[in-house]
Every structure is written in structure tokens, then in C-alpha cells.
Amino acid sequence: MTSETLWYANRATGAVCLVLFTVVVVLGMAVRLRVKIPGLPRFGTISLHRSLSLSATAFLALHIAFATVDSYVDITVLDAIVPFVSDYQPLWLGLGTVALDLMLAVLITSLLRNRIGHRTWRATHWLAYASWPVALIHGIGIGTDTGTDWMTWLTFACVAAVLAAAGTRLALGVRASRRTPAVLLRTAEGAR
Template identity: 55%
Template sequence: MTTAAALAANPLWYATRAGGTIALVLLTATVALGIAVGGQAAPRIVGRFEVGLLHRNLAALSLAFLGLHIATAAVDPYTHLGWTVAVVPFTSSYRPLWLGLGTVAFDLLLAVAITSALRLRLGRRRWKAVHWLAYAAWPVGLFHALGTGTDTRLPFQLWLYATCLATVAAAAGWRLHRAGPGHRAARLGGGLLVGAVPVSVTAFLASGPLRAGWSHSAAALTLAALGGLR
């Protein structure tokens, strides 16, 4: 049985991919909402309480589906990942780099969730500093999905990734627009950063996941690169 046929006959693979895809969509919505309405860009029609509640609910749903994604991957007999890989990055023998990026994203989000539960004890300034990690988790999680996803080349999946990129870019563009003329340097730097992400993703897709045999070559390359670290 070929690798594709083995995956197609495995319901855990479908559950893993579905959980990861939904988690990415929800994380995209969480990050985009946080960017668009943060600071002085908060909407005037909807109250801050409602926006904050929606933001927290989206974040909680993201973690729930991420938990499903991790659990089904950990018990899948095809990959033999185990539970250690879920919290310790780059320790897997199966696509270690790309799975490691997913672990890094999960660890960042877990840190945000734990500190949010301890927000009153930590204080707003410390909590806010850790909270910014959620924004870093989004691109890391996106590259994890692009690099390790066996369905990355499917048109639907590509359109979904493009929509996620466009959503976050639009939110960032709106935030930069609302920053005002007094923040020219921040707007320029933010604009360059926003533009660099889709360019990097497009270049990565063209040179990697969209090429034939990517999954096999990526596994071999990452094993060779990370083998000396273990």
C-alpha cells in the first residue's frame, strides 16, 4: 500500500488535518481581530467588552481544536509521534522541522493561555508582554501547516491559506491606517513586515511544498539538519 493510500484509509489522519485546519482558521480570526481593534483602533459601535469576549472565545476555540489536532496526531500509529513531541520542539523523527514549528506555535499559545489565567497576579504589563506571543504563533503555525501538510497542494487548501494571509494582512493594514500620520516610521516598518509575509510564503511554496516529491525530500533534509542537534 502506498503512503497516500495508507493515509486515505486512516480516519485519524482526517481528524488531524481537520483539527489543524480549523485551529489555523480560528487562530487567524483571533489574531486578525486582536490586530484590527487593538489600541486606538477599537470600534465605536461595538463595546470593548463584547470585542474582548469574542476575542477570548475565538482563542479558546483555537486551543480546543489545536488540542484535537495534537491528540489525534499523537495516537496515530502511522507517524508514531507520542506525546513528548507535542511540547518539546524538534524531537520527532517524522518531519522534525515542520512538526517542530507546530510545537513551537503550541507552546507560545499555551504560554498565553496560562498567563491569561494568572493575569491578575502577573499584572497587565507582564501579561501584555507574553500576550504578544500569540501574534508570533500565527506565522509559525502557518509555516508548520504549509511544510508538513500532505494536502498543501490541494486547491482548496491553498485558497484557505491565501484567505488566512489576506485576512491578517487586511487587519494589519487597517491598524496601520488608523495609526495616524504621527507614526510614520511605525507605519513604514509595519507595512514592510506585512508585505514580507505573503512574499515569503509564496516563495516557500514555489520552492518547496508545490514541487513534486516535497514530503520525502523535506523529511530527509530536516533529519540531516537536525540530526546533529540530538
């Protein structure tokens, strides 16, 4: 492959990763809220979340492979795993590495969920919420398409989707927490 082909492949896989991980984050919130996607049973939402998570991870592996194989910029495998050690744009590349490391923790604990227990898995799974914005900032800072109309709109759409899902989750969480004391009070009074 030529350096130009690798550059285009790196850009394309980066954009695909943004979209896929955005959908994964939104689906993760939908799973937590027990949202049923039209045409799918409830377990279908969970299966879709898992499948897209693995697909997104595969595209991330391609994105990293294309970046490290491309000879135009010297990015090593170590640069992709250890944050902020690269000579090439250490801040922006380092943020991508941090996002990768957080996602690896989520992936590994998800694969070991039955062995490590639900509490440990759930606590680690929260890292996905940190990983997504860090990866987004990495893409904005290092991406060669940043500022182009199509990438601006794609980024805006992804941010809007995650914010809408997070807002819905927070609103429903607040509503549920307001109801919980009343339900507990009624339950306690009924037990008397």
C-alpha cells in the same frame, strides 16, 4: 478509531485551527484598535476574542491528540511539547511545537493576567504575533493538503486577513504617533 479516521480528523482540526487562530489574531488587533464589530458592544469584541481563543485552543488540543494517537506516524506527546526532537519531519513538526509553546505562554499568562500584571501579560501576549506565522509555516510544510486548491485558497484568505488587519493596525499606529507630538505641543502651549 481507524488510522484513516484519525488522519482525516487531524487534517480537519488543523484546517479549523488555521481559521480560528486567524480570526483570533484579527480580533486581537480589532480589540487593540478599539474597533466595534457591528451588532456587538465594544466588550462584545473582547468577549468574542476570548471565546474564540479558547475554542481555537480546544481544537489545537484535538489536533495534537489525533496526531499522537494515530499509529500511522509515530508522534509522541514529547514531540508535541519539545521542539525539533521528533523523528518524523523534525523541522515541520518542530515548528508546530514552537507555535504551541508560544501559544501556551499566551494562554497561561492570559489566565493569570490579574496576578501577573498588565505589563507582563501584554509583553507575553505579543508572542501570539510570532505564533501565528510559525503555525502557518508548520501547516504548509507538514500538511498533506498543501497544494490542493481548497487549502491554497484557505491559506491565502487567512494570510490576507492577517495582513490586512496588521496593515490597518500599523497605519493607524503611525497616524497616531504623528498626531501625538502635535497634541503634546498644543497641550504644553495651552499650559503656559
